Amino acid sequence: MPKTPPGQTRNRIFRFVRDRLLEGDSPSLREVQRHFGFRAVETVRSHLSALVEEGRLIKKSGRSRGYRLPSSASDWSFNRLQPVPLLGEVAAGGFEEAIENPEGNLPVEIPDSRDLSDYFALRVRGESMSGAGILPGDTVIVERRAAPVSGQIVVALLEEEATVKRLHLGPGGMELRPENPDFNILRPPPGSCRILGRVVELRRQIR
Amino acid sequence: MPKTPPGQTRNRIFRFVRDRLLEGDSPSLREVQRHFGFRAVETVRSHLSALVEEGRLIKKSGRSRGYRLPSSASDWSFNRLQPVPLLGEVAAGGFEEAIENPEGNLPVEIPDSRDLSDYFALRVRGESMSGAGILPGDTVIVERRAAPVSGQIVVALLEEEATVKRLHLGPGGMELRPENPDFNILRPPPGSCRILGRVVELRRQIR
DNA sequence: CAGCATAACAGACATTTGTCTGGTATAGCA
DNA sequence: TGCTATACCAGACAAATGTCTGTTATGCTG
Numbered sequence: 001m002p003k004t005p006p007g008q009t010r011n012r013i014f015r016f017v018r019d020r021l022l023e024g025d026s027p028s029l030r031e032v033q034r035h036f037g038f039r040a041v042e043t044v045r046s047h048l049s050a051l052v053e054e055g056r057l058i059k060k061s062g063r064s065r066g067y068r069l070p071s072s073a074s075d076w077s078f079n080r081l082q083p084v085p086l087l088g089e090v091a092a093g094g095f096e097e098a099i100e101n102p103e104g105n106l107p108v109e110i111p112d113s114r115d116l117s118d119y120f121a122l123r124v125r126g127e128s129m130s131g132a133g134i135l136p137g138d139t140v141i142v143e144r145r146a147a148p149v150s151g152q153i154v155v156a157l158l159e160e161e162a163t164v165k166r167l168h169l170g171p172g173g174m175e176l177r178p179e180n181p182d183f184n185i186l187r188p189p190p191g192s193c194r195i196l197g198r199v200v201e202l203r204r205q206i207r
Numbered sequence: 208m209p210k211t212p213p214g215q216t217r218n219r220i221f222r223f224v225r226d227r228l229l230e231g232d233s234p235s236l237r238e239v240q241r242h243f244g245f246r247a248v249e250t251v252r253s254h255l256s257a258l259v260e261e262g263r264l265i266k267k268s269g270r271s272r273g274y275r276l277p278s279s280a281s282d283w284s285f286n287r288l289q290p291v292p293l294l295g296e297v298a299a300g301g302f303e304e305a306i307e308n309p310e311g312n313l314p315v316e317i318p319d320s321r322d323l324s325d326y327f328a329l330r331v332r333g334e335s336m337s338g339a340g341i342l343p344g345d346t347v348i349v350e351r352r353a354a355p356v357s358g359q360i361v362v363a364l365l366e367e368e369a370t371v372k373r374l375h376l377g378p379g380g381m382e383l384r385p386e387n388p389d390f391n392i393l394r395p396p397p398g399s400c401r402i403l404g405r406v407v408e409l410r411r412q413i414r
Numbered sequence: 415c416a417g418c419a420t421a422a423c424a425g426a427c428a429t430t431t432g433t434c435t436g437g438t439a440t441a442g443c444a
Numbered sequence: 445t446g447c448t449a450t451a452c453c454a455g456a457c458a459a460a461t462g463t464c465t466g467t468t469a470t471g472c473t474g
Contacts, residue, residue, distance in 0.1 A: 009451075024231050028270070028431055040453045045432070047451090063235070064271045064431050064460060081288075081314060083229050105229070107288060107314060133340040133411070153413060202411040204340070206360060216421075235461055247423045252462070254421090271430060271461050416474090423468075430461070438453075444446095 026065035131179035233272035338386035
């Protein structure tokens with residue numbers, strides 16, 4: 001391997017490692033070595049050490065594949081993004097099971113004060129909230145554990161089925177109000193309904 | 208370590224590994240072992256092998272820290288997330304200038320075939336599209352350069368002001384139809400209107 | 415009960431991976 | 445010219461990590 005101008009190989013190595021890290025996979029020294037055709041591992045090691053020295057990489061010592069991107073290189077305010085499980089439509093069949101087997105994950109920005117497990121996402125069925133701009137097929141992101149507050153849009157668990165409605169708490173008890181004149185207000189008897197959380201965000205793909 | 212009911216420990220191990228992987232960091236067998244207090248590495252290895260067998264995990268063999276989530280569990284695909292500039296409301300004042308000075312960036316998943324510069328985001332003003340579930344304050348993500356197709360929801364530039372409407376192309380020329388009976392259909396004379404792109408996604412924060 | 419599957423353990427072993435020490439070559443510079 | 449910094453090589457070594465083989469115990473089931 002011929003000698004290259006100062007910094008050139010180092011930059012190429014940095015880009016290679018960075019791209020691998022962005023794919024979520026820290027390479028080993030020998031993987032980098034093979035990729036560039038170096039005949040010595042040490043060549044890679046010294047370059048990576050230099051990159052750490054320069055602050056372009058971070059290394060967790062005492063472990064294999066320990067290189068990481070420093071926060072400035074990976075987060076352009078994306079660091080608050082968390083994978084929130086998308087549970088699908090959660091029709092009859094069980095909510096708890098759906099939590100364990102999500103359809104996928106959605107990148108959602110959640111506040112630092114909150115835990116990732118406080119959030120999940122659902123796909124909306126039915127037209128009952130179309131008056132509030134929530135259409136079938138939309139995805140709602142739900143914050144759990146929030147104390148039920150009258151007037152908020154919530155996800156309620158009624159007979160093992162999740163449903164999106166606007167919550168009203170009055171002297172007559174709990175009301176789940178659709179936002180569509182074609183649907184009726186639900187007044188579930190106490191104990192038969194559990195409020196899973198409140199809708200904090202809505203996403204719609206238009207294709 | 209006492210014997211636990213079948214599947215219970217395996218589920219706990221799965222959740223632990225999954226969470227580590229979602230943090231972008233594959234744990235080693237001995238890290239899992241330490242976390243659960245097992246006295247044998249093999250305990251972890253057999254559980255993880257079983258999880259791979261069940262299809263709940265994937266393993267890249269011949270390498271350390273080789274466990275990954277199968278695509279169904281990890282398809283949050285953070286790699287495709289790109290910072291799309293949020294231009295604000297783009298009232299009178301100029302669209303081109305707004306492109307230069309975005310209010311911020313939004314993480315948006317865009318297809319590999321498309322370029323980042325093909326996208327921008329706008330905040331919606333007015334009630335004219337509320338019938339289509341697009342409310343004031345919502346953020347729409349717009350794909351530029353798409354050839355105008357009749358029936359799509361588009362962003363049009365009318366007298367230096369961006370507006371969201373449904374596009375209709377007919378023999379009588381171009382129509383921009385609001386989705387709200389309180390608003391009128393716009394029929395801009397040819398040349399006075401530019402279609403900036405089509406709305407591909409909608410996001411709404413509910414706070 | 416016997417048979418079987420599973421959970422967990424024990425310890426050796428092999429492979430991967432990171433670290434170290436020292437060497438060669440080349441370019442730039444005083 | 446000699447000095448120095450950098451790129452790269454060579455090989456040994458140590459630590460981390462994964463794999464294997466065999467054992468013990470427990471619950472389930474026919």
